[in-house]
Amino acid sequence: MSTTKSTLLGAAFVTAAMALPSLQFANAETPPEQGIVSFKYLHYQDSQGIVAQPGSTTSAINTISGASSVASPGTSGGATSGSQDRIGVNAYSVNALVPVAGKWSIGTTYTSDSVSGASPTYHSSGLTTMKDLRRAVDVQLTRYFSRGSVSFGTSYSKETDYISRGFNVQGSLSTEDKNTTLTLGGSFNNDSINPVNQPGVDEKKQVAAGLIGVTRVLTPQDIVQLNFGYSKGNGYYSDPYKVNDNRPRDRSAVTALARWNHHFDDNGTDGTVHLAYRYYSDSFGIRASTFETEYVQPLYKGWTVTPLLRLYTQSEADFYVSAGSAETADPTQPTPPPTDAVYYSEDQRLSAYGAITYGVKVSKQINKDWLVDVKYEQYEQRAQWSLYGNGDKGLTPFKAYSIQVGVSRQF
Amino acid sequence: MKTMRFHKLKELLLAFSFCMSFSGNVYALEPGNKAPDFNLPGIQGSVQLSKTIGSVVYVDFWASWCGPCRHSFSWMNAMQEKYRSQNLQIIGVNLDAKNEDAKKFLAEIPAKFTVAFDSKGETAKQYGIKGMPTSFLIGRDGKVIYQHLGFKEADKESLEKQIKSALEAKK
Amino acid sequence: MKKDVIQKSFYAVLLMCMLGLSGCALGTAVQPWEKATLARPEMTFEGDKLDNAYTEHIYSSKEGASGGAGVGGGGCGCN
Numbered sequence: 222m223s224t225t226k227s228t229l230l231g232a233a234f235v236t237a238a239m240a241l242p243s244l245q246f247a248n249a250e251t252p253p254e255q256g257i258v259s260f261k262y263l264h265y266q267d268s269q270g271i272v273a274q275p276g277s278t279t280s281a282i283n284t285i286s287g288a289s290s291v292a293s294p295g296t297s298g299g300a301t302s303g304s305q306d307r308i309g310v311n312a313y314s315v316n317a318l319v320p321v322a323g324k325w326s327i328g329t330t331y332t333s334d335s336v337s338g339a340s341p342t343y344h345s346s347g348l349t350t351m352k353d354l355r356r357a358v359d360v361q362l363t364r365y366f367s368r369g370s371v372s373f374g375t376s377y378s379k380e381t382d383y384i385s386r387g388f389n390v391q392g393s394l395s396t397e398d399k400n401t402t403l404t405l406g407g408s409f410n411n412d413s414i415n416p417v418n419q420p421g422v423d424e425k426k427q428v429a430a431g432l433i434g435v436t437r438v439l440t441p442q443d444i445v446q447l448n449f450g451y452s453k454g455n456g457y458y459s460d461p462y463k464v465n466d467n468r469p470r471d472r473s474a475v476t477a478l479a480r481w482n483h484h485f486d487d488n489g490t491d492g493t494v495h496l497a498y499r500y501y502s503d504s505f506g507i508r509a510s511t512f513e514t515e516y517v518q519p520l521y522k523g524w525t526v527t528p529l530l531r532l533y534t535q536s537e538a539d540f541y542v543s544a545g546s547a548e549t550a551d552p553t554q555p556t557p558p559p560t561d562a563v564y565y566s567e568d569q570r571l572s573a574y575g576a577i578t579y580g581v582k583v584s585k586q587i588n589k590d591w592l593v594d595v596k597y598e599q600y601e602q603r604a605q606w607s608l609y610g611n612g613d614k615g616l617t618p619f620k621a622y623s624i625q626v627g628v629s630r631q632f
Numbered sequence: 633m634k635t636m637r638f639h640k641l642k643e644l645l646l647a648f649s650f651c652m653s654f655s656g657n658v659y660a661l662e663p664g665n666k667a668p669d670f671n672l673p674g675i676q677g678s679v680q681l682s683k684t685i686g687s688v689v690y691v692d693f694w695a696s697w698c699g700p701c702r703h704s705f706s707w708m709n710a711m712q713e714k715y716r717s718q719n720l721q722i723i724g725v726n727l728d729a730k731n732e733d734a735k736k737f738l739a740e741i742p743a744k745f746t747v748a749f750d751s752k753g754e755t756a757k758q759y760g761i762k763g764m765p766t767s768f769l770i771g772r773d774g775k776v777i778y779q780h781l782g783f784k785e786a787d788k789e790s791l792e793k794q795i796k797s798a799l800e801a802k803k
Numbered sequence: 804m805k806k807d808v809i810q811k812s813f814y815a816v817l818l819m820c821m822l823g824l825s826g827c828a829l830g831t832a833v834q835p836w837e838k839a840t841l842a843r844p845e846m847t848f849e850g851d852k853l854d855n856a857y858t859e860h861i862y863s864s865k866e867g868a869s870g871g872a873g874v875g876g877g878g879c880g881c882n
Contacts (some may be wrong), residue, residue, distance in 0.1 A: 251782075254699045261853035265861060314853045323784035330856070367781070391873075397762060398832050406873065432873065436848065441837045446848050450870055476871035480848055484840045493845040501868035509868035517845040535867045570867055582854075596854065602865070623861065625854060697839040727836035753836045763835050 252326050252365045256319045259629035263334070265310040267600075270617030271303055272345050272552045304620065307348070308338040328361040332378075342464050343555040343567035344544045345617040349462065355380040359387075369394040369402075385412045391432075400438040404448075407431045416461035426456030442484040450476040459566075464555050465542065466566045474503035492518040506539030507571065508609055515582075523586035529598075531578035536609030538571040540564035544615020556615075572613045575606025582625075589631070596625040661760050663777055667691070667770045668758045672725065672748035675738075679723060679748035682774075687721040688798045689770040693756055695727045696737035698764040704783040705741045711795060712745040718799045719772075722746065727753050727764070769794055771801065848872075 312334030320326050333356050339348040357378030364371050369392065376387040391406035407430065414424040430452035438444050451473070458468040480497040494516050501509040515529035542565050545556035558565035580598030587593060602619040604612025661667070667689075671680040681689065692708060694701035712722045722745035728734040729751055738747065750756065759768060762781060769778040778794045780787065833841070840846060855872075863869035 251700075252784075254703060259853055261857070263857045267865070312857065314856065316853055323786045330853070332856070399763065399835070400832050430870070438833045438838075438841060440831075441833050441840055444841060444846060444848075448871060452870065474868075474870065476868075478871040482846050482848070484843070484846055486840060493843070495845075499868075499871045501871065503868075505867070507867040509866070511868065533862075533866060533868075538867065570865060576866070594851070594854075598858075600865075619865070621861070621865070623857075625857060627851070627853060693836070695836060695839060697842045699842075729837070729839060733839070753834060756834070756836050761835055764838070766835075 252323060252363075253318055253320045256317070256632040257629060258318075258632070259314075259316045259627060261314050261316075261625055261627040263310065263312040263314075263623060263625050265308075265312075265621065265623040267307045267309075267338075267619065267621035268304040269307055269341075269345050269619050271305050272617055305348070306338060307340060307619075308336060308351075310334055310336050324365055326363045326365070328363070330357075330359050332357045340462070341569065342462065344548065344552075344569060344613070344615055345619075346548070346552040347464065347555065351462075353380050357385075368397065368399075382415050382417050383412065385410060387411070402436040404434040404436065405432070412456070414457050414461075419461055422461065424457035426454060426458065428452055428454035442486055444482050446478075446480040448476070448478040448480075450474075450478070460568060463566070463568055465558050466568060467564055468540065468566055469505065469564055472504055474501065476501050490518065492516055501535075505571070506537070507535055509533065509535035510608070525584045525586075527582040527584075529578070529580050529582070532575070533578075534575040534606065534608040535573060536607070537573040537613070538566065540566055541571045541573075541613075542567050543572070543613040549615050569616055569619065572604065572616060573607040573610045574602050574604045574612050574616070575608060576600065576602040577606070591631075592627075592629045594625075594627045596623075596627075598623045661768070661776055661779065663775075663779065665776050666774055667768060667776050668755075670725075670748075670750075670755045670758070672750050672755065674746060674748045679746055681723070681770075684721050684723075685774055686772055687719045688715075688772055688795065690720065690722045690767060690795065691759075691770060692722065692724045692765055692767040693727055693759070693761050694724055694765045696733045697728070700783040701765045702737075702741065703785075704765060705743060707783075707788055707791075709744040711792065715795065715799060720795060720799060723748055725750050725755055727751070727756055767791075769798055771798055 312332060314330055314332040316328065316330040318326060318328040333354070335352075335354045337350075337352040339350045341347055342349055355378060357376065359374060359376035361372055361374040363373075371392045372390070374387075374389045374391075376385070376389075378385045387408060387410040389406065389408035391404065393402050393404040395402040408428075409430075410426075410428045412426040412428075414422070414426065416422050416424075430450065432448055432450040434446060434448035436444065436446040453471075453473040455471050458470060458472055460466045460468075476499060478497065478499045480495070482493060482495050484493045485491065495514060497511075497513040499509075499511040499513075501507070501511070511531065511533045513529070513531045515527050517525060517527045519525050540562065542556055542558050542562070544567070548554055548556045555567060558567075578598055578600045580596060582594060582596040584592060584594035600621040600623075604614060604616045604618075606612070667681065669680070669682045671678055673679075681691070690708070690711070692704065694704070708722050708724065712720065724743055724745060724747045726734040726747060726749050728737075728749075731749060731751055734747075734749060759766070765781075765783055767780045767783075768776055769780075771777045777798050780791060859869070859872070
């Protein structure tokens with residue numbers, strides 16, 4: 222395998238996730254009055270605790286069979302404390318939303334993200350370097366009616382080894398007093414996967430998803446939303462860049478999301494609190510709970526500050542293989558899956574863990590048309606923070622930080 | 633078992649849509665009905681609808697926080713200018729709970745028509761408005777001719793046509 | 804498994820209908836002119852579109868769970 226290819230290993234499987242346009246149940250009841258163009262830059266860097274290496278002071282950077290020279294990701298701290306950089310992302314997105322003839326709107330987003338760094342091939346070990354560039358575009362057309370809206374969207378994204386095409390439809394209908402809104406949505410995604418380390422593999426993945434939601438105004442200061450989602454996919458779910466990874470070719474998932482926004486009026490701070498809880502359950506055996514809160518505090522002269530907190534916990538997938546004692550003693554040796562196992566994976570993301578995010582966003586409305594914002598977030602995953610079963614003690618803590626800088630202008 | 637479930641589901645959806653269609657029901661003012669009188673504080677003294685008998689009156693319910701309302705002001709200003717001589721009177725009934733919000737808005741976008749303040753929304757309730765803005769065209773006889781919800785660029789033409797024909801109608 | 808999912812979705816719809824129906828039972832509907840606060844951008848569930856897109860996809864590439872707020876954001880190769 223050439224050097225170029227080796228540096229691409231696994232890249233796409235991380236990048237594909239980044240910044241793909243996601244459709245919020247956002248279609249507002251009324252068409253936008255003005256056009257808006259937004260730009261946002263993201264810098265993201267994650268890292269992990271260093272895996273103890275017997276007889277070595279630095280952690281090993283593995284490469285998949287035959288890969289030649291690989292760059293060593295940056296490390297800091299000692300051999301067993303400190304941390305080791307994994308993936309870094311620099312991305313930018315541009316979004317434009319244009320009202321048309323008072324009844325329509327067209328929105329489009331372009332995203333480019335460049336990813337580089339190292340990713341484990343099993344558990345927290347076998348780090349392999351990677352680099353890739355992903356480009357994605359989506360278009361959304363919405364028709365507004367007096368009591369609702371219908372929108373159609375399509376998306377496309379491409380990177381070295383992964384192409385995704387998607388279509389979606391959503392509609393919303395409100396009561397005459399606009400206090401209750403029913404929303405329905407459906408989407409279909411068709412992905413092609415051609416791993417760079419396995420030239421013969423030409424795989425597909427197809428996912429259909431549906432969502433039903435109710436949004437209800439409770440008081441002049443309270444609005445709540447309840448969404449239920451179901452998705453069913455078929456195809457290639459394994460990770461070709463990991464060792465000992467063979468996952469079911471079907472995956473179905475259900476989600477329940479409850480959100481509540483409350484405003485502290487007049488006698489209060491003029492701030493708004495957002496609360497959200499999501500329950501997730503899928504056929505891989507992963508159950509997850511997410512609690513999110515943020516508090517939007519307007520200040521003087523168009524300044525707004527928004528601190529946020531997110532708590533997450535998940536159970537492990539039924540076929541997750543924990544790091545065994547042999548691997549713990551010598552991390553260069555991946556734990557073999559049980560001999561009778563049909564499906565198995567040593568992907569950290571399928572283990573049981575808990576995670577905490579905290580962050581703050583500061584924005585400034587410069588004048589009627591211009592808005593700028595900056596957001597900083599810090600994230601940490603730990604096996605022992607799992608509330609759904611015991612985490613894998615063989616994993617090191619995973620951390621990340623991200624910075625976003627955005628600007629938008631109305632026309 | 634499965635079919636029974638889907639049956640139930642259908643029933644529930646039916647019940648839900650039934651509920652959706654009724655929950656927003658409030659009293660609605662029909663064309664031909666007499667426009668309820670009101671007497672509200674304005675910028676210069678009180679504004680009373682019954683004092684405008686003989687004029688064609690365009691009553692517009694608005695608030696400072698409502699986007700399309702903001703949009704409608706320049707059009708209403710133009711209409712008031714254009715048809716003043718034919719006895720058109722535009723009354724913008726402000727529904728801001730906080731009067732200072734309305735004052736701030738008017739400082740930014742001055743109104744060249746009559747403005748009245750109804751911070752409690754009592755008139756809005758009487759007129760049974762269902763969204764912001766809502767306007768009522770009232771004939772010289774004091775009866776509602778036309779009611780319009782919202783304000784878009786595309787609405788201007790048909791609204792002006794309605795005003796014109798109301799002005800041309802015999803008393 | 805499949806049966807389980809059907810059952811779960813059924814309860815989901817049931818719960819939602821109850822929410823909708825309770826909306827019609829509770830008499831104190833918020834009037835159109837009382838929606839000054841609700842018209843503020845921070846009172847909607849939309850949020851900052853690009854921020855949400857970045858954030859959601861960071862999470863869906865680092866965590867087992869994803870989705871919930873909308874449909875369509877697929878194409879994620881982040882197993």
